[in-house]
Amino acid sequence: MQVTETLNEGLKRAYSIVVPAAELDAKVNEKLVEAQPEIEMKGFRKGKVPMALLKKQYGPRVMGEAMQEAIDGAMAKHFEETGDRPAMQPEVKMTNENWKEGDDVAVDMSYEALPAIPDVDFSDIELEKLVVKADDSAIDEALASLAETAQNFKDRKKGTKAKDGDQVVMDFLGKVDGEAFDGGAAEDYPLVLGSNSFIPGFEEQLVGVKAEEVKDVVVSFPEDYQAEHLAGKEATFTCTIKAVKEPVAAEINDEMAKGFGAEDLAALKGQIGERLEAEYAGAARAVMKRGLLDALDKKVDFDLPPSLLDAEAGQIAHQLWHEENPEVEGHDHPEITPTEEHIALAGRRVRLGLLLAEIGQKAAVEVSDAEMTQAIMNQARQYPGQERQFFEFVQQNQQMQQQLRAPLFEDKVVDHIADQAKVSEKEVSKDDLQSAVEALEDE
Structure with missing residues (x-):
């Protein structure tokens, strides 16, 4: 040969x-x-x-x-x-x-060919890690938000008209072509106006009703309604209003805390503080990671494979075009030519991607099966009721597995580098951290 x-x-x-x-x-x-x-x-x-x-x-x-x-x-x-x-x-x-x-x-x-990637000395990289403590005001603000989600309803003054967000308690009977149909009737049904839990157009017609009023609501079932015998048909619901109630936030006390699974209010505050500080730590890590990537980008330079650079620049240009033209859902659009800005950003991404991959390989960084399983489970939660199907889909799809493994691998390599860099902690306010995160999004 x-x-x-x-x-x-x-x-x-x-x-x-x-x-x-x-x-x-x-x-x-x-x-x-x-x-x-x-x-x-x-x-x-x-x-x-x-x-x-x-x-x-x-x-x-x-x-x-x-x-x-x-x-x-x-x-x-x-x-x-x-x-x-x-x-x-x-x-x-x-x-x-x-x-x-x-x-x-x-x-x-x-x-x-992939380029020869030089070794990097991480010891002279200086990073700043922002630290935010969950203070009483932040915890109280989170408690108030929880109280709103746990809202109750109390009767409005007799004769008051229902507003959007109010709860209307009613009996109703629905008919199509003058005939009642299965599932079209209920008694003492509590409906929150504006919740969009009923057929489109139903709740809007109840705005302004009063207790003891009887109102006919006329709506049309959607063409794709799950019950085929009702799809696209007009229905009249006779609604007998029994009560109109306004929303009131739950009282912040031990009873409310128990509703969220805590032993008492003090325990709930402790849980909220831990959750907030975990969120702060995640945001601070993102800021520090950007600082690390910026430092590596300035520290290392090498030739890039033109094919990888072109592919990445094209992907960036395409993604940004769709963000600027959200009304275009498909890919039936003019050819998108990457700009110099897209090419520069692609160069940074490709260079850092190759560098991190090389560092991870030399350091024998691996993503464990347990870490992959946790990542798949976290992703599966976005598909309620279909978690098992999603899990099986990922197990049979190598490309999807790689998409989930790549960010895990990158984060572990970043941690490996940060362990050898000079990291100093700086305590800041929540607002300062928020500003730092917003600055990342603006770049």
Whole structure:
């Protein structure tokens, strides 16, 4: 087998690979000899089919396998000997398209090699870690928000008209074409106006009703309504209003705390403080991570594979275009050309991505099965009722697994670097931390 270099320019590489016909024929014979004991053919006992007949019957198929294995083997040997790592899947093209049995196989292989990435001394990197304590005012603010979510309702003064956000207690009976239908009636039903829990247009018609009033609400079921016999049809609901109630925040006391699973109010405040400080720590980590990436970006420079750079710049430009044109949901739009700003951002991302991957590999950083399982479970919570299906989907989808593993790996590499850098803590206010986070989003 002959491998000849035809291009070595920057990170671009190209080679001509020739697999001699004799080598291919030997591989075919080897495969047929290996398979011969298990082959049965009419007129011959198992394992006794002559080699010439086997070659005639199975030779073409085995030849294809031998060609693929020979080329794959040549590529693997090349990368082992040169130490090159292709940035993307190498492009392989057979050059003697009129090949016939007995000819050598000629293949051109081209790729962009990943650059040599220099070692980095992390000890002189200086980072600032912001620290925020959960003070009483922040805890009280969170308590007030909880009290609103645990709101109760109290009767409004008799004769008061219902407003958006009020609770209307009522009996109702729905009819389509003058006939009542299953599921269209209820008694003492508490409906919060503006909750959008009923058919579109229903709740709006109850704004302004008073206790003891009877009102007909006329609505049309959506065309895609789950009950097919009602889909698209007009219905009249006769609603007898029994009470109109206004929302009132729950009283902040031990009783409310127990409703949130705490032993008493003091215990709930403690839980809120821990949750707030965990949120602050997460935000502070994001700020410190950006500082670390900025420091690495200034510290390290190397050539980038053009294919990776172009792909990343195109993705950035495409994503930003859709953010600026949210009304376009599909990809039926003009071609988007990356700007210099997109290309500069892509360069930073590709460089840092390659650097972190190299650092992680050298430090033997790994994402454990337990960490992956936790990440999948966290993601699955976004699909209530379909957690198991999502879990099974991820287990069968390598690309999805990689999407979940990549940020975990990156965060572990960041922690590895931060452990060796000079990190100083600075206690700041919640507002200062918020400003630092907003500054990240503006960049």
